[in-house]
Amino acid sequence: MQLEQAAGESGWPLEILEDPARQGKRLDSVAEFMDFLRCGKHSDGEMYILTEGISKLKLETSLPETLHQACLTKQSTVEALLNTLDRGDPWAGELFWWPPGETKREEVCGVDLCNKLLRYRPFAETCYVAEMRRSKRALHGQSLEMTDTLTLTDVKDLASFRLPFWDRGHGFLGSAGAGICLHVDQAWWSNVAKNFFGNKLVALWGPGTRVLDTCGGELFRKPLCERHLAALAECRRVALLRPGDVACFTGGLPHTTLVLGSALNLTFYESFLNWNCDNLDLLLSGLQRRVDQAWWQNNMEPKFVETVLGDIVRVAGDFIEDSEDHEKFVSLLRTRPLTAARLVQAGIQERLRPGTAKRRCLR
Structure with missing residues (x-):
């Protein structure tokens, strides 16, 4: 699919889709993509596409x-999945739909x-x-x-390095006109999106935006209203993910997606935190929300927050590169007041005391 067709089907302005200043950085190099995943700064709204x-x-x-x-x-999405599901091994997932002309979703x-x-079938x-x-x-x-x-294999399995947190994530399936409404993730971590089938538009906004106040929870579907057009004019990055593309960007900034074309779209997302201190700061800031x-x-429930923090601490306490960046990472994790209180509550603060980290190389 070309950008002209994407603009025609979505109603997203072509001048925004073609704007080189907004384009996600397209790469041909696996090594460069994996380096951005491992230590790149995502908290400013950057997006890399392999x-x-x-x-x-x-x-x-x-x-x-x-x-x-x-x-x-x-x-259709419904029939394809009903013909896929193993009734003896039930799957879980959320099912959303939009009445004609509506931008806010309903849940089944x-x-x-x-x-x-x-x-939902009728x-x-x-x-x-x-x-x-x-x-x-x-067991994986x-x-x-x-x-x-x-999924049987994930990017996590292919990496030659370990990250402070890496969740294998889940899948998203839909047809033209569906997508994820404008939101921030419950945890402000990073995502790697594996776009197996179909075409999907992704828009990402930068720090300090107020777009959630005007368009939060809404799908940017055709015909776009003036609020949505104004919001897209302020987005930091926009990209058309084609079949086979893999993208990396933060879920801690407002983002939305829209499926295009006649084919079903299937994307699996893995969630992670890398060794960049700015990304850790974004994650910890998000955990302070109500x-x-x-x-x-909305924020994660406290029990999930403690689980995520526990995983980060266990890795950070055992697998620290002998470098200034990783010393800063551990220091930030240890000294952030709210985080420190939760680490004590979860009984894992001891693992991050100065001098207790083992010197082991991540590469």
Whole structure:
């Protein structure tokens, strides 16, 4: 798909999609992309895209075969998934839909993903499946960790380095006109988006933006209103993810997506925190938010915050490069007041006392 077609189908202004100052940085080099993932600054709204990254990273066979085949059909999102699901191994996920002309989503309730799909089946409005995963955690085939991811291999498995936090994430499936409404993630970490099938527009805003106040929780779908056009005119980065692209950007800044074209779009996201102190500062800032806000800007529940912090501390305390950057990383994690209080509460502060970190190289 070319940008002219993307503009025509989405209503997003072509001058914004073509603006070189807003373009995500496209790379052909796996090494350069992985370096941005490992230590790059994401908190300023930068976005890197590895063109044809699925094949370059050899991730073509990382999907369940039934899901892979379903995405090649011309079926709707609902029918494709119903023909994929193993009733003996139920999947979980959220199912959202938009009535005609609406930009705010409605959610389908149900016991599991199959039940939600069957309840929604009689309707014809646009729908999107988010956070698609297994309903029960199981041993991962390569790492032997417990995970609910559907993918067999992730970027995490291909990296020659370890990061403070790296979650295998979940899948998102939809057809033209669906997507993720404008939001920030519950945790302000970074994402690596593996766009297996279909075309998807992504817009990302920079620090200090007030776009959530005017358009939070809304899908930027055609026809765009004046508020959405004004918001897009202020975005920091915009990109058209084509089949096979892999992108990296922060989830701690406002972002939105929109599926285009006749093919189903399937993207799996991994979430992580790298060794850049600015990204750690963004994550810790986000953890100070309240937990009673609208979904598009809400914080994680305290029990999940402590789990994430615990994982970060365990890695940071054991795998520290002998460098100034990593000393700063540990110092920031140890001395941030709110974080320190939660580390004490979780009983893991001891691991980050000065001088306790083991000197081991990450490379």
